[in-house]
Amino acid sequence: MSSDTLLHAANFSTLFVCMVLKFPQIFVLIRAKSTAGVSLNSLLLELTGFIVFVTYQMYYDYPPPTYLEYPILIAQDAILLLLILHYNGSLRQSLVYTLLFVGGWRLLTVDKWIIDLAMSLCTFISAASKFAQLQCLWSSKDAGQVSALSWAMATYSCIARIYTTTVTTGDMQVLVRFIIMTLLNMWVLLTVLYYQRQRRSRSKKDD
Template identity: 35%
Template structure:
């Protein structure tokens, strides 16, 4: 039974990880408005996903435990480019950032950095995750706008955290990873509930 639960959790994480940001990308494309969305949140989330990905690769953990993270990184990059485009800030700076980002990821995942540095970065991942989710919550509540926020994306993110908690506890019992998933779980849920509430408020005002 335990093996079946782990198998389902792994499959769910991989499947939903591959499509996690697609509803948000579509919602942004449809609205063409970044109101209620946070640049800081998306950038911090990108860094957090990247650290988890590199940490797993560095430690040679089973690829099934983190296979969705490279896809999530690409999806966040697309989302950032779209946000910059719709806010008329897209330019050469984005490509410079992309080049620097790739160099750093290669250095970490390729084993060019000492283990203690990689472990420290993973320890920083939980505060980064908290700051990322907190920035998104603040952006929504300060503007009281959430029409560009995809409830489906954040709901899937909440469920994925539950699945990753199961698989991580079952296969590695890695404390930094488990802590990161617990924090992300609660904050993803808070964003989901907040988005639903604010969207309903906006609809009631229109009607």
């Protein structure tokens, strides 16, 4: 398989995965009508990281196939945010979050140093979102309504982006971010699977 073919396969598979990445989590929340185990802080930090990342890529005119999935992920995260606020009884806060995110996005493109600084912090923001989810899992000792499938797809998309970034832009900031996100996504995935397995074991004992 040629490098161009492999690159196209990685780009399109990542785009396809990200088109449905949050769907399992969305469906789990709708079915359960509960946000148990799902961290609001994690989602807010993840959304912030996505907005910074896609704005940086667009600002420097990077090839669209290398970041095309992020607007889709932002839209899915926005739906998740509305669901979490709805089931937590705080839907009115959605207007505040909308104003903050739109205002922040506009601020990013005011000057080059702002977007560069934001991108340098993007990895820390995204990493913090994973640790927020891990903290939520550790404190509850239960995966609750967290979707393992969504985290598995997130892990795959980051692995694919390590390859596409290496062979296209070679941007070290972006590459380091994807490596760290791959490891942290995998950590969350394994933690979710561990607590889900424990819950099944307890259910069998109760039966």
